[in-house]
Amino acid sequence: MYDVINHLINTVFGLGWPSWAISLIAYLLVATILFLVAPFQMLFLTYFERRAIAQMQDRIGPNRVGPQGLFQPVADGVKMFTKEDIVPDAADKWVHLIGPCVVVAPTMFMFAVLPWGPGMVPLDMNIGLLFFFAISSVSAVGLMASGWASNNKFALLGAMRAVAQMVSYEIPAVLSLLAIVLVTGSLSIVDLIHQQAGLFISSADVPGIPDLGLGWFVFTPVGFLAFIAFFIAALAEGERTPFDIPEADSEIVAGYMTEYSGMKFGLFYLAQYVLNFLLCAITAIIFFGGWQGPGVGWLYAQAITPTNPDGNGLFNVLAGMLGVFYFLAKTYFFFFVMVWVRGAYARLRIDQLMDFGWKFLIPLTLVNVISAAIWVGLTKWGAAEGLAFVEGWAPLMRWGVAFVITLLLNIAAYIFLARVYSQAQDERARLDNEVLERLTNVA
Numbered sequence: 001m002y003d004v005i006n007h008l009i010n011t012v013f014g015l016g017w018p019s020w021a022i023s024l025i026a027y028l029l030v031a032t033i034l035f036l037v038a039p040f041q042m043l044f045l046t047y048f049e050r051r052a053i054a055q056m057q058d059r060i061g062p063n064r065v066g067p068q069g070l071f072q073p074v075a076d077g078v079k080m081f082t083k084e085d086i087v088p089d090a091a092d093k094w095v096h097l098i099g100p101c102v103v104v105a106p107t108m109f110m111f112a113v114l115p116w117g118p119g120m121v122p123l124d125m126n127i128g129l130l131f132f133f134a135i136s137s138v139s140a141v142g143l144m145a146s147g148w149a150s151n152n153k154f155a156l157l158g159a160m161r162a163v164a165q166m167v168s169y170e171i172p173a174v175l176s177l178l179a180i181v182l183v184t185g186s187l188s189i190v191d192l193i194h195q196q197a198g199l200f201i202s203s204a205d206v207p208g209i210p211d212l213g214l215g216w217f218v219f220t221p222v223g224f225l226a227f228i229a230f231f232i233a234a235l236a237e238g239e240r241t242p243f244d245i246p247e248a249d250s251e252i253v254a255g256y257m258t259e260y261s262g263m264k265f266g267l268f269y270l271a272q273y274v275l276n277f278l279l280c281a282i283t284a285i286i287f288f289g290g291w292q293g294p295g296v297g298w299l300y301a302q303a304i305t306p307t308n309p310d311g312n313g314l315f316n317v318l319a320g321m322l323g324v325f326y327f328l329a330k331t332y333f334f335f336f337v338m339v340w341v342r343g344a345y346a347r348l349r350i351d352q353l354m355d356f357g358w359k360f361l362i363p364l365t366l367v368n369v370i371s372a373a374i375w376v377g378l379t380k381w382g383a384a385e386g387l388a389f390v391e392g393w394a395p396l397m398r399w400g401v402a403f404v405i406t407l408l409l410n411i412a413a414y415i416f417l418a419r420v421y422s423q424a425q426d427e428r429a430r431l432d433n434e435v436l437e438r439l440t441n442v443a
Helices: 002-012 019-056 073-080 094-115 129-136 140-151 154-182 189-194 221-237 260-289 296-299 313-344 352-380 395-442
Strands: none
Touching: 002 019, 002 073, 002 260, 019 094, 019 260, 019 313, 073 260, 094 129, 094 140, 094 260, 129 189, 129 260, 140 260, 140 313, 154 189, 154 221, 154 313, 154 352, 189 260, 221 260, 221 313, 221 352, 221 395, 260 313, 296 313, 352 395
């Protein structure tokens, strides 16, 4: 953004503005765009989900407000703004007020490191991935505070469920990302995207591979298993079905949102949908190349960049438009999968959720970290690291051997853990049936 504005003001119009003024305009413009994008994403995603779920359940969905119900999210927003804000007498009123704000604020900060297209990142931090997930964990504090401040047993129970779920599933999510960080050696989200150039094989692993923007990590055994585990953890982080137990309406009314109304209730929904959008976006970025795709790299090579200051500004626009299209197409596809899962699966019990996370998903991602270490050793190490025997191999051969070994290791780990987990669940079911029969006989 800085390069484009500087080119427009100082080169095209010749105004000669100082760099600090250009930077200020660029940051203000980017911040304004991001603060407009978040609520509009929430409006679009709520409408999309309601219509998609309706089609899956053979219903019509919202269809009265505007053409095909298109203005229904706007009507819902007006309703939230105009509804009365009811606070229980025995609630901690200040914490009750601050809780939703603490939940929604981190989701806005997460946009700061999200790349939308080539050269279109608000802030390229060398620890962007760490920042993204560190700031996302702050919302757990707001959820717990909201449930506790409501002075309602259902709200407190929902808040405790939410925190337990987020803590449990952040572990496999981070372990999945750790495998990718090991492979790439970087925590920069922009760098992760650049390392997914290539054609089904990353050009970072095998130099000379044609660059069509398709060297995605999901095409490797390490990346595929990390993707599956991460997306499952993202469903739990975003409280999506079948992991929506913190707000299970059939069990605990609405969980931590039970005692909220009006715009406070709306803030929870804003935070939830924006978080789901961000989780789908980071999934697309880390495992599916983000804005990478055919044509983007070539267009951006002709654009104005720090390495090519004499480029053509038109190519900045073209590369940005194509990159944003690829990025949003992947992101919305993953959100559709979230909606699809909601329409296809029932809610888990709390014990099933915790068992699956701790007894299956975490061990599986730990094995994947070992696979990532093997991948790095076979594709990038040499005599200096004690692997002199692989130095004579061609890069493609090293990649192929790493692919086969990590694939076999991950498949073996999955089969073993699935068998152990299945046996444990069968034993739990048998014990539950025995207890039920005993209670039935006593009654």
